Amino acid sequence: MNAPRRVGEVVHRVRTPSTETIHRLLRHVRFKGIDWVPQPLALTDSHEALSYLHGTVPHEMPSWIWEESVLCQVASRMREWHDATMDFDSQDAVWALEINTDSAVICHNDFAPYNCVFMDQRMVGLIDFDLCAPGSRLWDMAYTAYRYIPVMPHGQDPRFHERSPFPPEEICRRLDLFLDAYAHGQPRYRHSRQDLLRMMILRLNAIARWTLRYGQETSNPALMQNADMYEYHASRIATLPD
Ligand SMILES: Nc1ncnc2c1ncn2[C@@H]1O[C@H](COP(=O)(O)OP(=O)(O)O)[C@@H](O)[C@H]1O
Numbered sequence: 369m370n371a372p373r374r375v376g377e378v379v380h381r382v383r384t385p386s387t388e389t390i391h392r393l394l395r396h397v398r399f400k401g402i403d404w405v406p407q408p409l410a411l412t413d414s415h416e417a418l419s420y421l422h423g424t425v426p427h428e429m430p431s432w433i434w435e436e437s438v439l440c441q442v443a444s445r446m447r448e449w450h451d452a453t454m455d456f457d458s459q460d461a462v463w464a465l466e467i468n469t470d471s472a473v474i475c476h477n478d479f480a481p482y483n484c485v486f487m488d489q490r491m492v493g494l495i496d497f498d499l500c501a502p503g504s505r506l507w508d509m510a511y512t513a514y515r516y517i518p519v520m521p522h523g524q525d526p527r528f529h530e531r532s533p534f535p536p537e538e539i540c541r542r543l544d545l546f547l548d549a550y551a552h553g554q555p556r557y558r559h560s561r562q563d564l565l566r567m568m569i570l571r572l573n574a575i576a577r578w579t580l581r582y583g584q585e586t587s588n589p590a591l592m593q594n595a596d597m598y599e600y601h602a603s604r605i606a607t608l609p610d
């Protein structure tokens with residue numbers, strides 16, 4: 369009902385209490401050289417207008433999404449995004465989510481394939497900033513790694529249809545690739561796989577709680593099942609090799 373609507377080169381989305389802050393954030397990161405996020409164009413009482421980014425947004429995962437080149441590029445883009453948000457002035461900002469105690473950067477909080485724009489298997493855009501909020505780099509990386517590695521059970525698992533095409537050893541190797549690409553040779557930004565996975569458990573359990581509450585409020589059984597899946601996937605992380 370509130371789906372974004374494209375008219376030519378413009379996307380119209382419903383305005384939320386944080387839209388004004390997000391437009392300021394998009395202008396800030398674009399000024400810093402991040403030209404792969406939409407340009408804020410206009411704000412009315414009910415809607416926002418953003419520039420349309422050409423390309424495709426994968427919702428069903430195509431096989432190329434698992435290419436190492438995609439994984440490394442996504443990690444680099446996330447690093448660029450975080451770096452560009454470090455000096456954003458959060459005073460008077462309005463965010464949709466409660467603020468984490470660690471607020472080194474502005475987390476996108478939903479940096480997943482379904483919010484990335486691709487062209488010729490290259491990530492050319494990032495969209496959907498509704499969940500942005502101050503937080504730590506690792507907090508944001510945890511969800512992106514969960515989706516892009518992906519850190520999910522491999523092979524037949526009768527409970528949930530979302531699975532990883534990779535066995536556990538390969539999941540660990542891809543996690544290291546992701547962490548290396550994010551660090552870009554700078555040791556202070558090279559987080560350990562163990563820290564990332566610990567954060568991923570916290571992150572998935574937080575999403576599970578939020579999804580369950582929202583599913584109950586809206587009487588939506590599909591959401592309640594998603595909440596179960598996040599919790600289950602979080603519980604499986606401990607079974608990965610060191
Ligand atoms: N600026 C944009 N450029 C290109 N496509 C967009 C843009 N904004 C939204 N879309 C398209 O609309 C879909 C939904 O938009 P999104 O902003 O992710 O909202 P939500 O996920 O809350 O419905 C996206 O998957 C994408 O296909």
Ligand SMILES: [Mg+2]
Nearest residue numbers: 482483495496
């Ligand atoms: Mg979206």
